[in-house]
Amino acid sequence: MSTLQREETPKLMKGNEALAEAAIRADMQAYFGYPITPQSEVLEYLTEEVPKRKPNTVVLQAESEVASINMVYGAGGAGARVMTSSSSPGFSLMQEGVSYLAASEIPCLLVNVQRGGPGLGTIQPAQGDYFQAVKGGGHGDYHIIVLAPNSVQEMADFVFEGWRLAEEYRMPALILADGAVGQMMEKVYLPKDGSLPHQTAAWATTGKPKGRDRNFITSLHMEPDKMEQVNLHLQDKYRKLRKEERYELFNVKDADVILVAFGLTARICNKAQQLAAEKGLRVGVVRPITLYPFPYDIIASLAGPNRVFLTVEMNAGQMVEDVRLAVNGKSPVYFRGRMGGMIPNPEDILLEIEALAEKHNLVNQTVR
Amino acid sequence: MNTTTEGMELVYEKPDTLTETPMHYCPGCGHGVAHKVLMEVIEEMGITQDTVGVAPVGCSVFAYMYMNVDMQEAAHGRASAAATGVKRVLPEKYVFSYQGDGDLAAIGTAETIHTVNRGENILMVFINNGIYGMTGGQMAPTSLEGMKTSTSPYGRECSTMGSPLKMTELIAHLPGAYYVTRQSVHTAAAVRKLKKALKFSFEAQKQKKGTCFVEIVSNCPSGWKMTPLEANDWMEKNMFPYFPPGDIKVPNELK
Ligand SMILES: Cc1ncc(C[n+]2csc(CCOP(=O)(O)OP(=O)(O)O)c2C)c(N)n1
Numbered sequence: 001m002s003t004l005q006r007e008e009t010p011k012l013m014k015g016n017e018a019l020a021e022a023a024i025r026a027d028m029q030a031y032f033g034y035p036i037t038p039q040s041e042v043l044e045y046l047t048e049e050v051p052k053r054k055p056n057t058v059v060l061q062a063e064s065e066v067a068s069i070n071m072v073y074g075a076g077g078a079g080a081r082v083m084t085s086s087s088s089p090g091f092s093l094m095q096e097g098v099s100y101l102a103a104s105e106i107p108c109l110l111v112n113v114q115r116g117g118p119g120l121g122t123i124q125p126a127q128g129d130y131f132q133a134v135k136g137g138g139h140g141d142y143h144i145i146v147l148a149p150n151s152v153q154e155m156a157d158f159v160f161e162g163w164r165l166a167e168e169y170r171m172p173a174l175i176l177a178d179g180a181v182g183q184m185m186e187k188v189y190l191p192k193d194g195s196l197p198h199q200t201a202a203w204a205t206t207g208k209p210k211g212r213d214r215n216f217i218t219s220l221h222m223e224p225d226k227m228e229q230v231n232l233h234l235q236d237k238y239r240k241l242r243k244e245e246r247y248e249l250f251n252v253k254d255a256d257v258i259l260v261a262f263g264l265t266a267r268i269c270n271k272a273q274q275l276a277a278e279k280g281l282r283v284g285v286v287r288p289i290t291l292y293p294f295p296y297d298i299i300a301s302l303a304g305p306n307r308v309f310l311t312v313e314m315n316a317g318q319m320v321e322d323v324r325l326a327v328n329g330k331s332p333v334y335f336r337g338r339m340g341g342m343i344p345n346p347e348d349i350l351l352e353i354e355a356l357a358e359k360h361n362l363v364n365q366t367v368r
Numbered sequence: 369m370n371t372t373t374e375g376m377e378l379v380y381e382k383p384d385t386l387t388e389t390p391m392h393y394c395p396g397c398g399h400g401v402a403h404k405v406l407m408e409v410i411e412e413m414g415i416t417q418d419t420v421g422v423a424p425v426g427c428s429v430f431a432y433m434y435m436n437v438d439m440q441e442a443a444h445g446r447a448s449a450a451a452t453g454v455k456r457v458l459p460e461k462y463v464f465s466y467q468g469d470g471d472l473a474a475i476g477t478a479e480t481i482h483t484v485n486r487g488e489n490i491l492m493v494f495i496n497n498g499i500y501g502m503t504g505g506q507m508a509p510t511s512l513e514g515m516k517t518s519t520s521p522y523g524r525e526c527s528t529m530g531s532p533l534k535m536t537e538l539i540a541h542l543p544g545a546y547y548v549t550r551q552s553v554h555t556a557a558a559v560r561k562l563k564k565a566l567k568f569s570f571e572a573q574k575q576k577k578g579t580c581f582v583e584i585v586s587n588c589p590s591g592w593k594m595t596p597l598e599a600n601d602w603m604e605k606n607m608f609p610y611f612p613p614g615d616i617k618v619p620n621e622l623k
Contacts, residue, residue, distance in 0.1 A: 030457050058456040062449070063482035070446035070479070074453025077440045078420065082453070100443050205438035205454065207418045207461050214387075216432040218441035 004160055006189040015155040016041035016113065016182045018190070019085070019175070022159035023109075024049060025193040029080040030058035032071040034090060037123040038179035039113035042085045065090040069097030076106040077217040079204025081163060085111035087179070088129055089120060098172060099138030103219035103230070107166035109159065110144070110174040113182035116341035124341025125179030127263060130318035133176045134292040141231055143238050145173035146291040147246075148262040152186035160196050167198075169241055176291060178314065180264045180343065238293070245297070246289040251277075252302055255284030256362040257353050258331075260299065260323050261312045262288050265344065269312055272349035281363075283353055291319070299326035308356050309333040312344055332360065383411040387436045396596020398586030399428050401553040402495060402562075406466070407435055409566040419462045422451045426468035427501040445476025448483035451490045462570055464491040469510040470500045473535040477509075480539065487544025487578035491569045494536065494581065497588040498607060505591035509533040512606055517591070532610060536583040540617040546578035548617035552585045554600045558613070568622065577619065585611050 013021065020042045023031065031050075033043045046059045058075070062068040068084045075082040086094065091112040101108060112133065116126035131137075133146045145165050147158045155177060162173035200206060208214045221227040250270060252258055257276070259269040266287035276283040286302065288295050303309070309331055311320040320335040327333050336352050338344045357363045385407035393400045410419050416437055423431035425444035432439035442450035447465040455463040472480050472494050483492070499517055500506040506519040510532050514523040524532075540548040547569060551562040562584065569580035585607050587599040594602060615622070 030453070032453065060452075060456065063478055066446065067449040067452075067479050067482065070443060070449035071453035071456070073442065073446070074422065074440060074450035074455075075457045076453070077450070078454045078457050080453075080457035082457070096443055097446070205420045205440055206458060207416075207420060208436070208438045209417045214432075214436050214438050216439045216441070218432060220429060220441055 004157060005192040005195045007192060008189075010187040010189050012185055013152055013188050014041060014183060014185050015152045015177065017045045018152045018156040018188045019111065019159055020045035021049070022156035022191055023083055024054060024057070025191055026160050026163055026196045027081060027194060027198050028057060028083055029198070030075040030082045032060050032062050032068040032075070032082070032084050034062050034065050034068050034086065036087045036090045038115060038125070038182050039085050039087045039111065041182070042111065065093040066097070069094035069101070072108050073097060073101055073104070073106060076101065076108040077104065077205050079200035079206055081198045083109040083111070085113065087113045087115050088117050088126070091129065092132070095132070095138035098144065099140055099142060100219050101172045102142035102144055102234070103140065104217050105170040106172070106217065107163070107170050108172050109162045109166060110172055112174060112176055114176065114178045116339065122341040123179065125181075125264065125314065125343065126339065126341055127178055127265065127314040127318070128339070129176065130291065130313070130315060133174055134294065142234060143292050144171060145169070145241065145244070146176050147173065148176050148289060148291050149181055150263050150266050150287070151181070152184065152188045155181060156188050156190055160191050163196060165244060169237060171237065176263070178264050242293045244290060245293045245295045247295040247298055248287040248289060249298070250285040250287070251282070252284035252286060255282050256307060257281065257283045257356055258302060258307065258309050259283060259285045259312055259349070260288070260309060260319070261285065262291060262319060265312050265314055268344055268346055269349060271346035272353065275346055275350045276353050279354070281353060281357055288319070294322045296322070296326040299323060300328065303327040303330035305331070306362070307331045308360050308362070310352060310356060311335050312349055313337045314343060315339060383408050385411040385416055385436045387434055389433045391434055392430065393427065394590045396587065396589045396599060397427070398497065398553045398584065399495060401559065402493070402584050402586065403428070403431060403434055405553065405559055405562050406464070406493060406566060409563055409570065410437060413567065413570055415462050415570065418460070419464070420454050420458065422447045422454065422463070422465045424465070424467040424471040425502070426471045428466055428468065428495065429502065431466055445471050445474070446479055447471065448476065448488070448490070448492060449479045452483055452486070452488050455488055455490050459489070462491075462573055464493060466493045467495070468501065469494070469496045469498065469508045473509040473533050480535065481542070484539040484579045484581065485542045485544045487546070489573050489576045489578065491566070491573060491580045491582065494583040495586050496583055496611060497586040497591070498532075499588045499591040501588045501591050505588075509535070510611070512610060534611070536581060536616055539581055544578050545581055545617055546572055547580040547619055547622070549581070549615045550583040550585060550611060550613050552613050554587070554603065572619070583611070585613060
């Protein structure tokens, strides 16, 4: 992320538009998508800008998300830098394709600007697709890289980061955003055009020249021992991916209460932390940036006596399961969530922090 | 036996576009012949290095094991979407999809219609054997009225199971369809006609004319529970009246 070259002057942009603009600048070769709120600006922005600026780049409105993800499969298999974006119901529809992409080791960039569910749900922001994103989503044992932006800046940056990781590890990368990050306008220092060069991989199906064996992209392995080998290879890759874990820590060193949150909720937690500090409470925040690979080790290292964890999410409690796994009983882990498109507010989180400090007798230590 | 080719005339050779892998198809199945004819055309046209194929999920799921060209194996029903992805990023290459009736005309109906409607410059080869071969003989969208399959054990009843779908006629109405034809592979004469249709399709693709759609009415001796000869006979007597071979939409240059 540090190597990213950015413009010196910022622009004011919507998250979805910053993401689309970054894709153009990241030498995207093909985009396939289907409209759904709250991410339709991505397709709209690309259909407006790409013909003017990069006429050789493919932007196609598909007949469905099922078609989109399988077009991604075809284009990615042919070696192109390719992307699709959607929101929760549409991303659900893509899951068979994501499993094929992971199994066939096709790099690609996926975007889910989450909305509230289940079902048709609401178009308001939510984080209810955490399990789907980090635990598989489709069938079989696979994972994809999951990056969780919490700003318009990161909507742009993670396009570059997502493609870089996807291509390095030959697997899909997902930007798991939410309707708020997608829709809000903020200052963004756009990444510079052409700063992520792309080369067509040797394994791509581009036509078989004389003298090379044919290339084929498949996820079918009828012999169980071969299928197990493929699985072992994937698991090995996921182990190697752990070195890409990314997170942010705020004031965790002396904290009595540690908030854990990703994406938009992490920003709300930063605000709650400030409010708590004004009251003399020592509160820290851990913000996982890669949700897969999940930063278990750093959370584990923070767990211990006289400390409680509070996970805040816009769902019924999904990432909290990974926090509990990391903490492994060394500290109590609590959860505060809003669902269905409701956004937790900092004051409510503060009340929760105060109640926990009281309950665990952390108040006397902190208010000195 | 003392074998020598000296003084003999070479009349047939396996094209380099087929691998050495023995095909797994049942005796008498049309898939093997269809593969061979398609690959012969690619070799004869000298376009191997510029061709990318997409295999379906169905009996021909392993097409990439036999076809010695760059290939992708797509999800069930999505071969034409994957082929769209390939073609859009490699517009100068020849791209084909190869799909069964369940794949193309049931689960992949939306992709089929929209691929043709966009006039994707690809060749879609559609093997219609009236049954789901791979999964063991279930009813297909193209199973004939009254046809007994493992999921229509009393025969296909159109009032509750729908009528056999004429996908080829359906897509022929779309402006994106350039050349639409129905062929077969059960006789030498049929094979010659199919070859011509496939060759014309690749030539049209080079000129970016739109989608070429070649249905091959085929058989499924195992699924139909017949010998290969009975199956071909049954196909001519029962499939052909409903799915008559011949051109359905012909561009002026061919008329
Ligand atoms: C999503 C999904 N649904 C169902 C299947 C199971 N399946 C595999 S092949 C097939 C039907 C194949 O029939 P057809 O396309 O007619 O080809 P054939 O085998 O007859 O050549 C089905 C239902 C699958 N692999 N994936």
